[in-house]
Amino acid sequence: MVSGAIVKKNEYRDSVFLMRVAKRMGEQTGIKQTAVLMGTDKNKQLLSELGFTGQEISGATASDLILAVQGSDEEAVQGVLGRVDEWLRPEIPETRGLVIRSLEEAVRQNPQANLAVISLPGEYAGRESQKALENGLNVFLFSNNVPLETEISLKRFAGERGLIVMGPDCGTSIINGIGLGFANVVHQGPIGIIGPSGTGIQEFTTLVHRYGSGISQAIGTGSQDLSDAVAGASTFAAFEALEADSRTQVIAIVSKPPGEQTLIKLIERMKRCRKPVVACFLGTLKVTLENPPVLYVRTLEEAAVSAVGIATGSKPEHGYADSEKIEGLIEGELKKMSRDQRYIRGIFAGGTFCYQAQQIFSDGGVGVWSNAPLKGNKLLQDPRVSQEHSLVDLGAEFFTEGKPHPMIDSSQRRDRIMTEGRDPQVAVILLDFILGFNASPDPVGEVIDAVRTGKNEAAKRGGYLSVVASICGTEGDHQDIRRQTDMLTEAGVNVFPSSAGAALFCRKFAQNLK
Amino acid sequence: MTVLFKKLLESQPVAINIGVRGFGESLVTQGIEVLFVEWAPPAGGDHELLGLLDQLL
Numbered sequence: 275m276v277s278g279a280i281v282k283k284n285e286y287r288d289s290v291f292l293m294r295v296a297k298r299m300g301e302q303t304g305i306k307q308t309a310v311l312m313g314t315d316k317n318k319q320l321l322s323e324l325g326f327t328g329q330e331i332s333g334a335t336a337s338d339l340i341l342a343v344q345g346s347d348e349e350a351v352q353g354v355l356g357r358v359d360e361w362l363r364p365e366i367p368e369t370r371g372l373v374i375r376s377l378e379e380a381v382r383q384n385p386q387a388n389l390a391v392i393s394l395p396g397e398y399a400g401r402e403s404q405k406a407l408e409n410g411l412n413v414f415l416f417s418n419n420v421p422l423e424t425e426i427s428l429k430r431f432a433g434e435r436g437l438i439v440m441g442p443d444c445g446t447s448i449i450n451g452i453g454l455g456f457a458n459v460v461h462q463g464p465i466g467i468i469g470p471s472g473t474g475i476q477e478f479t480t481l482v483h484r485y486g487s488g489i490s491q492a493i494g495t496g497s498q499d500l501s502d503a504v505a506g507a508s509t510f511a512a513f514e515a516l517e518a519d520s521r522t523q524v525i526a527i528v529s530k531p532p533g534e535q536t537l538i539k540l541i542e543r544m545k546r547c548r549k550p551v552v553a554c555f556l557g558t559l560k561v562t563l564e565n566p567p568v569l570y571v572r573t574l575e576e577a578a579v580s581a582v583g584i585a586t587g588s589k590p591e592h593g594y595a596d597s598e599k600i601e602g603l604i605e606g607e608l609k610k611m612s613r614d615q616r617y618i619r620g621i622f623a624g625g626t627f628c629y630q631a632q633q634i635f636s637d638g639g640v641g642v643w644s645n646a647p648l649k650g651n652k653l654l655q656d657p658r659v660s661q662e663h664s665l666v667d668l669g670a671e672f673f674t675e676g677k678p679h680p681m682i683d684s685s686q687r688r689d690r691i692m693t694e695g696r697d698p699q700v701a702v703i704l705l706d707f708i709l710g711f712n713a714s715p716d717p718v719g720e721v722i723d724a725v726r727t728g729k730n731e732a733a734k735r736g737g738y739l740s741v742v743a744s745i746c747g748t749e750g751d752h753q754d755i756r757r758q759t760d761m762l763t764e765a766g767v768n769v770f771p772s773s774a775g776a777a778l779f780c781r782k783f784a785q786n787l788k
Numbered sequence: 789m790t791v792l793f794k795k796l797l798e799s800q801p802v803a804i805n806i807g808v809r810g811f812g813e814s815l816v817t818q819g820i821e822v823l824f825v826e827w828a829p830p831a832g833g834d835h836e837l838l839g840l841l842d843q844l845l
Contacts, residue, residue, distance in 0.1 A: 286828040288808040312829075336829045364809075373826050380804040380823040387823065388796050391815070393807030398829060401838075402806055411804065412796050416811065436791035449801055452818050455811060491797055511790045519797055711814040 275306065278351040279326055279342040280358055281334045286312065287362070288393065290712075293678040295341070295361045297685075304350025305343060310361075311676065313338040314395070320676045377402060381409045391454065392441075393417055399442065400424035407432050407439070414454050415441030415496065422503055425496070429507035438511050441496040445472015446710075448479065448492035455494070456681065458710040459750025463488020464585045466522035468512040470495045473624035474528045474556075474574060476710060477746050477773055481578035484748070484771065485590035490521040502533030506540060517547055526552040526581045528574055530629060544568045552580045556630050557648050572637070573630060573774040603768065604783050610738030615701035616787050618642075618780050619694040620665035621687055623680035623717075624746070624773070627706045628667040631777035635663070638781045645670055660694065663784055665704070681713050684720035691721055695728020695739060701787055702740040703728065704780045706773055707762075709747025709755060718745075718758040725765050740783070741767040744776040 287295075296310040309324055311317040313334030321331055326342040334340050341358055345351040354361075374380045381387055390406035392399055396419025403413050407428065420442035432439045440447050440454075447454040451462045456472055460483035469475045472494060479489050493512035500506050509527070516522045525547065532540060532555065544551045550567045554577040569584075571577050583589035622628040625646065632648040635641070641650070643664045645657035654664060657672045668680045668687050680687045687705075694700050703725075707717045714720060725741050732739035743762055747755045762769050770776035804823045805812030812822040831837040 284828070290808045290810055335834070374823055375826055377804060377806060377825055380825055383823055384802060384821065387802045387804050388792070388799065389801045389803045391803050391805045391807075391811050391822075393811055394827065397835070399807075401830075402827075406804070410792060412793055416808070436793060438790065438793040438796075450797060450799070452801055452815065452820055454815070511793060515790045515794050515797055518794055712808075712810050 275344055275346065276348050276351050277326055277342070277344045278355050279328060279331055279340060280355050281313065281330045282339040282341070282358070282362075284337050285339040285362075286337060287339060289395070290678075290682060291364070292339075293683065294365065297678075297683065299341070299343060299354050299361055302350070302354050304346040305354055306346065307344040308354075309340070309342045309676065311340055312336055312395075313340050314397075317676065377405050377409065381411070387411060389414060389449070391416070396420045396442070400428060403428050403439065404431065407435060407437055410435070410437070412437050413439045413441065414447055414494075415439055415444055416455055417441070418443040418497075422498060425498060426504055426507075429504065433507060433511065438493075438508055438515075439496070440494045440508060443497040444494040446475045446492065447494040448489055450491065453711050456708070456710045456712050457492070458483075458746070458748050460748055461488030462490065462521075464490055464521065464523035465526060465581045466490045466516040466519060466524070467492045467526045467528065467581075468495060468509055468516065469493075469528045470497050470499050470509075471529065471626040473708060473746065474626040476708060477574045477624075477626070478526060478528055478578050478581075480746055480748050481575060481772060482582055485578060485582040487582040487585050490519060490523075491516060500529055500532035500536050500540070502535045506532065506536045509540065510543060513543060513547070517549060522549065524550050524552065524581050524585045526554070526577050528554045528577055529556070530626070531555055531557050541568070550584050552577050552584070556626070557633050573634065574626075575772040575774040600779055600782060604779070604786055607738060607740045607783075608786060611701055611740075612698070612735065612737035614698050615732075615737050615739075617660075617699050618663045618665075618702045618704060618784050618787075619660050619697075619700050620704035620777075620780070621690050621694065622665065622667050622706050623669055623684075623687065623708055624706050625667045625669050627744075627746075627773040627777075628665050630774060631665050631704065631780070634774060634777040635665070635781045635784065638785060640781055640784045645672065660697075666690070681708050681717075683714060684717055688721045688724045691724040691728060695724065695731055698732075698735055698737070700739065702742055702780055702783050704776060705741065705743040705767075706776070707743060707745045707747075707758060709745065709751040709753040709758065711752075713753070715753060716758075717753065718761045722761050722765055725762075725767060729766060741765075742770065742776050742780055742783075743767050744770045744773045746773065
């Protein structure tokens with residue numbers, strides 16, 4: 275194996291762009307591995323672990339771009355490194371206007387600016403967010419790895435100025451019908467939602483859309499907002515704004531379990547709300563139903579059904595209500611399986627979907643292994659190796675350090691599907707597909723050959739591999755949901771209208787796999 | 789308390805994008821005015837130097 279690297283001095287490019295570059299370079303003949311990263315200390319360490327070393331790499335700074343390649347021979351490696359300018363050319367022509375070098379310059383350019391969308395590496399994101407707030411801008415902060423004390427201080431400052439920080443680690447918001455981050459194209463309507471999780475918001479908003487209602491505003495607050503340290507600073511600000519928002523008639527809040535103290539304050543706040551509230555705290559013990567205005571539900575789907583019910587006066591049908599049909603489907607698939615096939619393997623792109631599936635399994639008394647276990651479940655020692663029933667979040671840091679998130683690129687998920695499909699003990703593979711702005715243009719297409727291979731190999735062994743999936747998206751999303759669904763059904767995948775429905779189906783399957 | 793945030797919810801966003809270009813591009817496709825900042829690590833990514841600069845400014 276031959277390695278080579280080129281360092282481009284003072285050439286900053288964003289992480290998503292660089293992941294695409296690495297992917298294109300990796301597709302060339304004879305190339306085994308590529309890494310295209312900025313020369314931060316952390317990235318240089320990562321490169322060294324991958325076997326890329328040398329004076330040029332060690333001398334690179336955070337402003338320098340490193341392109342590293344490993345291939346079968348010198349010719350293949352040099353062939354790729356010789357075309358660096360080609361790889362760094364954008365695939366789609368960029369919107370180019372006047373070159374703006376700083377946030378302050380942008381504000382001078384258009385003083386009407388009211389929102390900063392920030393997705394820099396975590397170590398710089400706090401500094402730019404602070405500048406944005408000082409300039410009177412609300413902040414949508416996608417970056418993760420922002421220190422907790424920075425988050426607390428930014429949110430305190432924002433509160434004093436009447437602004438909000440959506441984030442850090444905020445995947446999705448919808449402001450007045452405009453989708454930020456990974457948002458889906460949904461109808462506008464009377465339902466407002468607040469949530470720390472991007473995929474949680476995506477599932478809720480797309481289901482509300484599918485049930486015929488729409489979204490007034492969706493406010494992402496960041497993964498740590500409801501921790502006791504941050505104490506829901508952005509959640510409470512969003513609550514106040516949605517309560518005052520004339521278009522919002524119902525407020526939903528979906529989240530993992532909030533911190534103990536924050537939950538107490540949040541329940542008090544919800545009870546005082548002048549508008550009806552639907553609350554879904556995944557993973558918490560069942561909360562007793564209370565009098566309106568607060569309705570507690572267990573899943574994202576129930577949250578959407580309830581919110582639409584309150585807003586329109588008629589409750590839509592659950593996507594997985596027909597249990598007889600489900601039982602029949604399970605019975606039919608079980609008959610085709612061999613006796614060795616006993617386990618469910620969930621391979622998720624959305625962390626919230628992995629979490630929700632664990633709750634649904636747990637509610638039915640089915641324990642699982644996971645790399646992000648819900649209380650009571652077991653932690654996978656090696657996230658790359660499943661055990662018994664396993665529900666794995668492939669968007670977790672272990673899998674995304676220096677590699678693309680599965681919502682952007684499914685390479686790792688594809689490999690994992692292949693691995694699970696080869697395991698003769700696997701009965702069912704559970705998958706989620708997430709559409710929306712900035713998500714992979716063809717998430718199903720990227721893995722469908724692995725699904726087919728898994729099914730064929732199981733058949734050769736004299737068994738049958740059941741594959742179950744849900745798609746989070748709408749007909750307005752650029753990925754073409756109909757085509758994505760057709761690809762799955764044509765490959766023999768059972769497609770459910772919600773992640774909760776798919777998980778419930780798998781839980782029932784697990785209960786039959788004794 | 790949330791005056792400027794409420795104002796944002798009542799109006800069309802005018803955005804400044806710093807970082808992943810796609811996030812800004814997807815706003816442009818929705819008809820939003822976006823100002824793209826061509827960002828680079830300040831002080832060449834030297835955090836010590838950056839800290840000193842911040843103290844001076």
